[in-house]
Amino acid sequence: MKNNAQTEIAQFKILREEYLNAKGELVNPLPSDITPALLVQFYKHMVYARTFDQKAIALQRTGKLGTYPSALGQEAINTALGMMMKEKDVLVPYYRDHSTRLIRGTPARDLFRYWGGDERGSLFSNPLNVDFPDCVPIATQLSHAAGIATAMKIRNAPFATVTTCGDGATSRGDFYEALNLAGVWQLPLVAVVNNNRWAISVPFSKQSKVQTIAQKAIAAEIDALQVDGNDPIGLLTCFNRALKKARDHKGATLIEAVTYRLGDHTTADDARRYRKDQDLESAKEIEPMIRLRLWLTQNNLWNDDLEQQEIMDCKNRIQQEVQAYLDTPPQVADDFFNYVYEECPAELENQKTFAREKFNRLSPH
């Protein structure tokens, strides 16, 4: 469509990286740094994550947990991220990154607490962890992550800031403002989009006309890539490369990981209202655990016995976490007042005193 008075002044392309397809076949050779042992580990993390997920849903159904967003089918993204991040990298997650957080040392009991309506879930049992808690207002975490990456830049710290969001989040201004800053300031940032194709009931085709979410990075002149979000090898490889680049302060990366939300948006949602059964059924065939198990099995790295054993083990570990969660002592009235400011101001001190009495009246111990 170019007319004669037009000259090309810039060009861009978006690449997609792939290794392990839905049938568990390697469509490209295994990169040398992705060892079989690493992939066994990957699989185990996913078993644990899915066990956690199922338990959380069960707890919600029996009134022991609040609204909970399942990560069913999207475990590979979170797992790869958790495995490739280093301790001093900082994670600024959204609410569907359970596996990343579990791998980074936040025990399941903390996650249960958070989803059980207890602020102490974000206190994190590991006091050194400066990761952000889950972010509810969509896309705002990207701005925070840009700020953390700026702190790393100011201090010349060899760490990366990692932030995640959903496909719907890429419609919000915060997303673009953060990418733009990451570009112009060359921030050590890795932004990962879990493109699970739905934002509650809205399919991605109604969010944006883009062919790929990755191309949104062109608006900020930062590197971007699309990866199969159900391909553990592709995810590990892309994340690792982007993280290293960030730690070297060589620029930010946007990674679009394409997957599918197999569950409802949250336990408060009923996806059957807006989603065709057959879409769901075909998505089930491409989910990450099946393909990795196929490959591991074919390569004699996994078998039914190991599977049973791992599931049992994860169930036991999760059961202990559930118990610890259920045994969490209640908060006291002061907890709701003592962290609003560094020191409780006079006007709040009065309210705290009043609240103590109310608390006793409501739940006399």
Added chain:
Amino acid sequence: MKNNAQTEIAQFKILREEYLNAKGELVNPLPSDITPALLVQFYKHMVYARTFDQKAIALQRTGKLGTYPSALGQEAINTALGMMMKEKDVLVPYYRDHSTRLIRGTPARDLFRYWGGDERGSLFSNPLNVDFPDCVPIATQLSHAAGIATAMKIRNAPFATVTTCGDGATSRGDFYEALNLAGVWQLPLVAVVNNNRWAISVPFSKQSKVQTIAQKAIAAEIDALQVDGNDPIGLLTCFNRALKKARDHKGATLIEAVTYRLGDHTTADDARRYRKDQDLESAKEIEPMIRLRLWLTQNNLWNDDLEQQEIMDCKNRIQQEVQAYLDTPPQVADDFFNYVYEECPAELENQKTFAREKFNRLSPH
């Protein structure tokens, strides 16, 4: 840098369109719909715009106008837009689009009123005009324009919504959210960026790392183009094409018009604090009026006599507008209360009564 596991899944390019270069030479043939008469008209509009601009600065310097943003050197963009828009297209401008507004029938007296601190400047003498008034909060106008374009879409109206902004504005979330909507809803929108390279003291290189602002449209999968913002022919051609496409509901366009802010940001600014003299000097050589006059003169469409005559004529017309502005009767106290709601609520009615007395005390007539 592509490795073997990567495949290209999308590609994009940005084009730049050019006709009349800084020396007044046609580097590409004149499009058939751009007649010499149209270009004479173009030049006259720019003379008027620059006369307006100089007068506004003079009024400000003598305390008869408030802070005023000069459009010096950027007249071609606004003029082309004014000439190509049709009456029922809607303009959602920012604060540097004087020429567009003058051509669309807002008399200079209204603009003077606005910049003189009188709300009636945005009442517009032409009551049929549904154009928006100037927008001060940067980039918010893009969202309004998207809404107007949506109204046109809902009604299947064969009109275009045109919005403008500066280069700095392309850093704000509103800019991207609006483009994204325009893409996914295929809105009849033309967004024009006056890339005058500065946002007050901040050069564009500090706003964003992008090579072109046009490429930001890739994030929304809408058409985009860069054009020399000092090239009247390029501007007329690009705007016309984009406007037609919009009126046909064939999609939105982002047009980056690259120019240079020859003046201070506003009369409240002193660009010498942050800008090299030599940058300014070289920019003066590429401004739009010189090149168009050169071409018109070479083609015997213009000469010194016509120039003198036109300048004199514009000065006279502007002087009449100034007089009308200075003769504007003052507002009355009620004016500040009667348009806050459709009907003044009881609580405001009391305040209005009080304000009337205060008004009399402050400015007894």
Added chain:
Amino acid sequence: MIKAHQTHEATMVDALNLALKHALAEDENVVLLGEDIGTNGGVFRVTEGLKDIFGVRRIMDTPLAETIIAGMSVGMATQGLRPVAEIQFMGFIYSTVEHIVSHATRLRNRTRGRLTCPLVIRAPFGGGIHAPEHHSESTEAMFGHIPGLRVVIPSSPVRAYGLLLSAIRCNDPVLFLEPKRVYRSVKQNLVDNGEGLPLDSCFILREGNDLTLISWGAMIQETLQAAAALEKQYGISVEVVDVASIKPLDSATIIESVKKTGRAVIVHEAAKTYGPAGEIIARIQEEAFFHLRAPVGRVTGFDIPMPYFKNEAIYMPDIQQIVEQAQTTLQQGQ
């Protein structure tokens, strides 16, 4: 031929849905937009079924971007449409504040009446449904301070129906806050007759002589129960005022009541400091100072972020707090 209006045993969700349906049918310029409002019918089902009746051009699922939901509503409203935008929860309204403060509420004034901005922003608000963080906001006071805005809060299905209809027909921008805690817990007989309720009036829900209780939204439930308890247990005659329109504020009705009773307690879920009660108190004492026999009492949320849901009860003002404050107020200045 007189058309018989249908009567419904309606929850507030039903009532809102009926009002929207009525408004959409009576005026083709009414359009709805928001996240998940189309196919899904809204996360609380307020817009359920409307897309099927009125089509996707009028019931628009937007991208997930509140700023442009508000901003585009401004644009649409100036072109003669009447956009009714849903913000999924009030906790996600903050990125729209710029368009509300700087544009929606100023366009009429800025253009001296040339452009108008008849839009409604609906948002479920308040706590008490055991939702995650940011799903329990009550920050109506922030909006009540914005010149040019109307802030309307229904307390029951019948009022939700009538007030929403009036909000949509109104030529001013309206923030319409829906107390989601009572979305489904209260049912009323509702006649779908298209009749609006005034946007500039408080409603007296109960008459009394000893004390005026002033509240709105979901807190009306606790307030009415406290009033009943005070009457029953202590023989105190309590008047209850449902403010309904936070802004503009119908202080005349409030003042009249307080002049009669001499004592008032304001009940709101919002945080106390710089909360809505302040303005009401300011007006009461400005206009009824010498009728006041005791300071106006406040029963409000604390000045803390809403606790996560396990402990939200500690935050939510309850009947006992109202009863106790009422007793205190009655004892003062005896």
Added chain:
Amino acid sequence: MIKAHQTHEATMVDALNLALKHALAEDENVVLLGEDIGTNGGVFRVTEGLKDIFGVRRIMDTPLAETIIAGMSVGMATQGLRPVAEIQFMGFIYSTVEHIVSHATRLRNRTRGRLTCPLVIRAPFGGGIHAPEHHSESTEAMFGHIPGLRVVIPSSPVRAYGLLLSAIRCNDPVLFLEPKRVYRSVKQNLVDNGEGLPLDSCFILREGNDLTLISWGAMIQETLQAAAALEKQYGISVEVVDVASIKPLDSATIIESVKKTGRAVIVHEAAKTYGPAGEIIARIQEEAFFHLRAPVGRVTGFDIPMPYFKNEAIYMPDIQQIVEQAQTTLQQGQ
């Protein structure tokens, strides 16, 4: 060796610049960010010269995007930096509200103290400098309602210096509003000694027995002049309280004063309805009801958008309004 501190004949702009310089020098974690604050030294020159001393890593010209200015400040603050962000005018602060309400003020509470958010958002505010639309906002009330936030407003160069230093050293998020009308109109002798002023205290600027005038920011000028006029012309003894910290609000000082005088008038530039005076009145009547001899008066802006500059005087409360309201308040309840 005792270092002699320099004394300056300082405007508020000078004072703020000195405070920033001091804070940057004493703590390498302090960083500044905003639009035009580096090379240009800020549109009001508050940050003039700082980039040359402290470099571009600490004095950051940001892209034109307020949302991320606030959002990234939150991120930086959690990592041990002390960002001081400038919003060029308060009229452009609204797109930051989400980050302030939902994050800056909640991170400490949300993580039970694990993460903290010591940031300062500076913004020139208020009218009276003949600026274009949106350059004259006074919406501190909206922010005073946000739990976890501090809202601080200096009224003079000396107070600007001390309060800004304390704000930067404070581990809570602070909104620091600078009354630009007095940026250059008042000069004071200022000792650059690095001493902060308390963030939880009102200041008594003038003692008196008949009436308490309560104000803050630029309005302190008119309030003090009205106090002098009342004394001189009518022999009325007026106490003037500079609120300074809008939130948390030091009501103790205010209450004490009103208990002494029995009468009070609050003066603010912000719009009246749901404005800051409401909370102050609520507290006064809650705690000093039986000392009050007349209703607390209000002298405020109207509930309208600030008129464009040609007519901004109609909006701005002036000395005569204060004097007249004071007289009314003194006559009531005689």
